[in-house]
Amino acid sequence: MITVLFFAKYREQLGLGRMTLPLATATTVSELKIRLVADGGDEWAAVLFAGNTLCAVNQTIAHDTDTIGDGDEVAFYPPVTGG
Amino acid sequence: MQRRVLVQEADFDVSDECRALASSSRCGAVAQFVGVMRDYNDGDDVLAMALEHYPGMTERSIDAIIDSAAQRWPLLSATVIHRVGELLPGSQIVFVGVGSMHRHAAFSACEFIMDFLKSEAPFWKKERRADGTERWVDARDSDTHALNRWSDHAE
Numbered sequence: 001m002i003t004v005l006f007f008a009k010y011r012e013q014l015g016l017g018r019m020t021l022p023l024a025t026a027t028t029v030s031e032l033k034i035r036l037v038a039d040g041g042d043e044w045a046a047v048l049f050a051g052n053t054l055c056a057v058n059q060t061i062a063h064d065t066d067t068i069g070d071g072d073e074v075a076f077y078p079p080v081t082g083g
Numbered sequence: 084m085q086r087r088v089l090v091q092e093a094d095f096d097v098s099d100e101c102r103a104l105a106s107s108s109r110c111g112a113v114a115q116f117v118g119v120m121r122d123y124n125d126g127d128d129v130l131a132m133a134l135e136h137y138p139g140m141t142e143r144s145i146d147a148i149i150d151s152a153a154q155r156w157p158l159l160s161a162t163v164i165h166r167v168g169e170l171l172p173g174s175q176i177v178f179v180g181v182g183s184m185h186r187h188a189a190f191s192a193c194e195f196i197m198d199f200l201k202s203e204a205p206f207w208k209k210e211r212r213a214d215g216t217e218r219w220v221d222a223r224d225s226d227t228h229a230l231n232r233w234s235d236h237a238e
Binding site for chain 1: 118134135137143144197201202203204206207208209219220
């Protein structure tokens with residue numbers, strides 16, 4: 001299983017902060033996005049395919065080609081606005 | 084190097100933090116930055132703000148930023164405190180403080196840490212405006228541009 005997290009504006013847009021998925025659904029960040037959008041539709045495409053969406057795997061910044069393994073935590077979030 | 088990284092709802096005391104940063108007998112300079120909440124942003128009056136973060140990754144990301152600063156300048160101490168939860172105008176939001184032997188390293192490292200915190204640490208602000216509406220604050224291009232100068236030259 002993998003855990004997928006959404007933060008801030010994206011959590012509100014999707015109405016979801018956390019979900020778990022069987023690992024077989026994805027092996028890279030890019031494949032995970034495609035799978036989530038295929039299941040979720042336009043609202044998910046607007047979040048996951050936005051040009052400035054950030055991704056972290058196990059709390060480290062990740063890119064589309066990075067791989068995802070069993071037990072990993074994957075997070076999608078908008079550009080940060082702290083400080 | 085003495086290091087302190089805190090993400091908390093509670094306020095912080097700048098003079099306590101300053102004293103702690105200067106506790107090494109070799110310390111000759113402490114530089115500090117405090118971010119404060121405005122009551123005005125992007126043309127609107129702001130009544131309150133809610134700060135959200137990604138627990139775990141936030142601390143990890145700030146630690147990595149301090150590591151990078153410590154590789155560039157000889158630091159004796161570094162403290163980052165970032166508040167989360169509900170904040171009102173006038174509240175202190177963030178503290179960055181650095182202790183070193185000399186002022187140049189302290190000034191530069193303090194600014195470096197703050198610049199990277201703004202663009203990399205996973206925090207998000209949501210404003211509540213005077214007309215009752217709420218909006219997520221958009222990231223600013225100027226914050227991304229602030230990072231460029233750290234790659235243009237050595238210090």
